[in-house]
Amino acid sequence: MANEQKAKLILLGEITGVHGIRGDLMVRSYTDPLDAIATYGPLLDGMGNKKLSLTVHRVTDKGIVARVEGIKDRTAAEGLRGTKLYVERSQLPEASASEFYHADLIGLKALNPDGSALGEIVSMQNFGGGDLLELKPASGAPSEFIPFETQWVPTIDLEQRTAVIIIPTTTGNDENDEGEVDASSDDEN
Known part of the structure; x- marks a missing residue:
């Protein structure tokens, strides 16, 4: 895929493992809320070729338990482990004035x-x-x-x-970590 096309893809999540024997997957989602990853329609793999339709079953502490359309067993699901899930940038809503992707x-x-x-x-x-x-x-x-x-x-x-960008400066004083000037040497006796 051309770099120009790849630049238009935004990472929404990653398939991190398999859950059970029926082909369910564990997905790390970067969306907010986590289960919103399934609301963007078919997701693309890193090459932008394979479309994966995701259905979320539940959100857990370890990620999302989901199923990909067409995946019916654990063996097929194992083949998707490590797949990064992307969406085209144009599918994302516009950010507010003080927010940025x-x-x-x-x-x-x-x-x-x-x-x-x-x-x-x-x-x-x-x-x-x-x-x-x-x-x-x-x-x-x-x-x-x-x-x-x-x-x-x-x-x-x-x-x-x-x-x-304003480059933060440090004084070498660990207690003074916000770039403030260390005034302790200016004390009058």
């Missing part, structure tokens, strides 16, 4: 507040503490993660494909 942010040109080039947003990650933009600096320096919060990313312009 991660896929829409990847590839944005990152700018300093003065408008000078900073680099490019190459991924979005969440390691449990909130969303982080991965910034690949134009200087060629190693990528760095920027908290996806208004104080660090005050402006996003999807039409211009730009994001203004």
Whole structure:
């Protein structure tokens, strides 16, 4: 599949395992609510070729128990393990003014507040503490993660494909992790 076509696909979930002997599957869903993954119609595999019609049976702590149309037994279901489930970007509802799809942010040109080039947003990650933009600096320096919060990313312009980013600074003082200036050395005696 061409990169242009692949860029239009949005990952909604992944088949992580098999449940029982009748072909039910365990699915990790990235939708909210989790069972909304089945509301987008047939889902596509990573190549954009295979269409999978998903029916959710129930939501569990380990994921969604679902069935794919045409899969009748455990052996057939095993063949789908690891399949990533995509939908075309055009099938998603428009995000509100203060919300963004991660896929829409990847590839944005990152700018300093003065408008000078900073680099490019190459991924979005969440390691449990909130969303982080991965910034690949134009200087060629190693990528760095920027908290996806208004104080660090005050402006996003999807039409211009730009994001203004304020790089957090640190003082080397672990107790001062918000980039504040360490004033302890300025104490008067």
